[in-house]
Amino acid sequence: MSSKQHLGHTARKRFGQNFLHDDYIIDKIVSAINPLSGQALVEIGPGLGALTEPVAEIVDKLTVVELDRDLAKRLRSHPFMQDKLNVIEQDALKFDFSTLLVSEKADNSKLRVFGNLPYNISTPLMFHLFKFANSIQDMHFMLQLEVVKRLCAASGDKLYGRLSVMAQYYCQPTVVVMVPPTAFKPAPKVDSAVVRLTPHKTPPVDLHSIDSLQTIVTTAFNQRRKTIRNSLKNLLNEEQITKLSVNPELRAEKLTLNDFSKLANSYYELNLNEQ
Numbered sequence: 001m002s003s004k005q006h007l008g009h010t011a012r013k014r015f016g017q018n019f020l021h022d023d024y025i026i027d028k029i030v031s032a033i034n035p036l037s038g039q040a041l042v043e044i045g046p047g048l049g050a051l052t053e054p055v056a057e058i059v060d061k062l063t064v065v066e067l068d069r070d071l072a073k074r075l076r077s078h079p080f081m082q083d084k085l086n087v088i089e090q091d092a093l094k095f096d097f098s099t100l101l102v103s104e105k106a107d108n109s110k111l112r113v114f115g116n117l118p119y120n121i122s123t124p125l126m127f128h129l130f131k132f133a134n135s136i137q138d139m140h141f142m143l144q145l146e147v148v149k150r151l152c153a154a155s156g157d158k159l160y161g162r163l164s165v166m167a168q169y170y171c172q173p174t175v176v177v178m179v180p181p182t183a184f185k186p187a188p189k190v191d192s193a194v195v196r197l198t199p200h201k202t203p204p205v206d207l208h209s210i211d212s213l214q215t216i217v218t219t220a221f222n223q224r225r226k227t228i229r230n231s232l233k234n235l236l237n238e239e240q241i242t243k244l245s246v247n248p249e250l251r252a253e254k255l256t257l258n259d260f261s262k263l264a265n266s267y268y269e270l271n272l273n274e275q
């Protein structure tokens, strides 16, 4: 049997399909998620149900977002889960997750999002979800180990970059389960890990605009070998950087989220004054 065949389905590479089949790992992931009845659980990319089935055994209702039409169809007629599942056949990258909120105010109705994500779109998908961070209690995602390391990296670490700064503005990341390639069919070439992302209740820094932070962080890391005096020169000059008590001789990888937020707020104010 081809390694792309699993439970009668041929894995589609374009949808990043690597199906979990290791019960020990599946158990560990479900325990880390700790789903409870009454919670607003949302799975991205349920596929053949490796995580969906054990979660659906615990809870009465579960929303799943699946792009593959054949897999969505299987889930809608699943022998024991069909009554519990709200199957949304859509691209998770375009889905408005706030439509799943029953009440915007109640804390206990916030979304608990999880999924073994398609690796080809995992970073844009996380950026899309960060827009809904206020509506989310937590997220558990299976990702390439390298992406998990990027999410968790601190300033000065080799993998510290745009993803670390932006993710840590929204969430507290924690590694919860390490997963070898053999846990999947077909097996990916890389190691994986499950990360828990818990949105901050109050932002860790005061920010005037998220767009300014994006601009500063992206520009600084696009030329990560240069000092920020050089990489940011079209956005802020040396004097403006020094005034914020940020050393212009540093490279982006040495700056903290707090430094980036000061630069972003100053850039925002300068732009306001110029308008």
Ligand code: SAM
Pocket (backbone or CB within 6 Å): 015, 016, 017, 018, 019, 020, 021, 044, 045, 046, 047, 048, 049, 050, 051, 065, 066, 067, 068, 071, 090, 091, 092, 093, 115, 116, 117, 118, 119, 121
């Ligand atoms: N959860 C299953 C498991 O653990 O075995 C499948 C995981 S597989 C890595 C990723 C799943 O995401 C597939 O079912 C794939 O069809 C689905 N998928 C891919 N792109 C998607 C998208 N843009 N929106 C929603 N689902 C997507």
